[in-house]
Amino acid sequence: MEKNARIYVAGHRGMVGSAIVRKLQEEGHEHLLLKTSSELDLRNQQAVDDFFTHNKPEYVFLAAAKVGGIQANNIYRAEFLFDNLMIEANIIHAAHKHGVKKLLFLGSSCIYPKLAPQPLREESLLTGALEPTNEPYAIAKIAGIKLCEAYRDQYGSNFISAMPTNLYGPNDNYDLHNSHVLPALIRKFHTAKSEGAAEVEVWGTGSPMREFLHVNDLADACYHLMLHYNEKLFVNIGTGVDLTIKALAEMVSDIVGFEGTIRWNTEKPDGTPRKLMDVSRINNFGWKHRIELRDGIASVYADFKQKEISELRAK
Numbered sequence: 001m002e003k004n005a006r007i008y009v010a011g012h013r014g015m016v017g018s019a020i021v022r023k024l025q026e027e028g029h030e031h032l033l034l035k036t037s038s039e040l041d042l043r044n045q046q047a048v049d050d051f052f053t054h055n056k057p058e059y060v061f062l063a064a065a066k067v068g069g070i071q072a073n074n075i076y077r078a079e080f081l082f083d084n085l086m087i088e089a090n091i092i093h094a095a096h097k098h099g100v101k102k103l104l105f106l107g108s109s110c111i112y113p114k115l116a117p118q119p120l121r122e123e124s125l126l127t128g129a130l131e132p133t134n135e136p137y138a139i140a141k142i143a144g145i146k147l148c149e150a151y152r153d154q155y156g157s158n159f160i161s162a163m164p165t166n167l168y169g170p171n172d173n174y175d176l177h178n179s180h181v182l183p184a185l186i187r188k189f190h191t192a193k194s195e196g197a198a199e200v201e202v203w204g205t206g207s208p209m210r211e212f213l214h215v216n217d218l219a220d221a222c223y224h225l226m227l228h229y230n231e232k233l234f235v236n237i238g239t240g241v242d243l244t245i246k247a248l249a250e251m252v253s254d255i256v257g258f259e260g261t262i263r264w265n266t267e268k269p270d271g272t273p274r275k276l277m278d279v280s281r282i283n284n285f286g287w288k289h290r291i292e293l294r295d296g297i298a299s300v301y302a303d304f305k306q307k308e309i310s311e312l313r314a315k
Contacts, residue, residue, distance in 0.1 A: 001029075001059055001102070001226055008033040008057035010042065010091055011064030015171040016106060016164075019219035020061050027223065033057050043086040045093075052094040060095050060103040061222060062088060062144075066137075071177065073134040084140035092147045096157050104226055105148050105161040107141035107234070109211075109275050110134045119240065119278040122163075122233055131272045145234050152232055160229055162222060165238035165277045168300060169215030182212060185249055186301055189256040190308075199261045200253070203268035206246030211238050211276050214291040224287045238277030239289045245270075255298050 001007070007024060011017035012034045024032060033055050041047050042064050066076075066083040073080055088105065095103045112120045113128030125145070130138045141163075148159035172183045179187070185202070192200045221237045229235060243251075249262055279288075291299075 003028050004031055005029070005058045005101075006031050006033055006056060007059045007061070008055065009061045009063060010087075011062075013037075013171075014063060014065075014067075015167060015169060015173070015215050016218060017061070017063040018171045019169060019215040020063060020222055022216070023219035023223050042090060043083060045086075045090045048090040048094050049097070052098040052100075056098065057095075058101050059226065060091065060100050061226070062091050062103060062105045064091070065106075065141075068173075068179070073137050077136045080134075081136035081140050084137060085143060088140070088144040088147060092144070092151060092159065095159070096151050096155055101158065102226060102230075103148070103157070103159040104222055105144050105159065106222070107145060107161060107163045108137070109163055109165045109236075109238070109277060110138045110272075111141050111145070111163060112275070114272050118274050119276040120236065121278045122236060122281060125234075133269060133271060148234075149232055158230055160225060160231070161234035162225055162237050163234055163277075164218050164221075165211040165213050165236070165275070167213055167215050167218060168296065170300070170303060172215075172300070174304070181210065181245065182248065182252070182297070185252040186256065186297070186304060189249075189253050189258040190301070190304065192260060193256055193258045197260055199263045200249075200258065201263050201265050202245070202249050203265055204245060204270040205266050206244060206249065206264050208245050208270045208272065209242045209274040209276065210245060210248065211240070211242040212248075212293055212296075213238050213289060214296040217289045217291050220290070221282060221287050224285070225282075229285055233281075235282050235285070236277040236279050237282055238279050239293075240277060240279040240283075241293075242274065242276040243293075251294060252297060252301075255294070255301055 114131040116124040145161045151157040168182045173179045174187045
């Protein structure tokens, strides 16, 4: 991937896309093609085709998606399926039509069957039923993988896919109505500490196990794959290490400095029992994560507090 190449990062304002942009800039890539959702509606096929016609990207990182946690996935099922199908189909087809040299499509670990053997191996895709709460999102992401494979099979397109585990980091979403578990916990414990609350309610039993990857590590992995990986089978990206939601909540509570108690609302859903990635494939291609979870959360929380202070001053 040449330093002067035209690189399109779809979804550059999101947590993943912005991390990829930072990584590309660090590596000396200056010709980045970036459009906000208000400037380019990726669900509009003609608009996407026009963008590719005028800008002629040579490489594409497809990080744009409609995303959210258990609650958002379950409530906005039609939007999660439709929007994500349209976004990926339009970009992948335009990339083929306009001769893009290489495209990297980013999915999610929720593509795997709910009860797939742990750790999750790439070969487990489509071997069982999905977790019902996020099935529409998962189906859309599976379709994206299969689109990349199909364009490779039929046209020889160098389109690859990567499946990150649960992510956190700069530009995360801390809205309690549609955020993922880690940013939601950070906000809950921070608010409770600030208000002097005696307890924090956390959904579920605390027993599910989850793996977390700092988004800067993901961006590093994506860059590595764009340089070195050219195979049909998608690749897991993660740490290969997980912990219970209970242990995660206690870690966040400790980092935030909350001294109250945690109350588990067992009437709320747990989601998939476990989602640990088998990362041996990407490790064998020369990449391994660098940021350990506690260090990453501490860094993220420091940024969160600084942003909150800046917003208060702005008011």
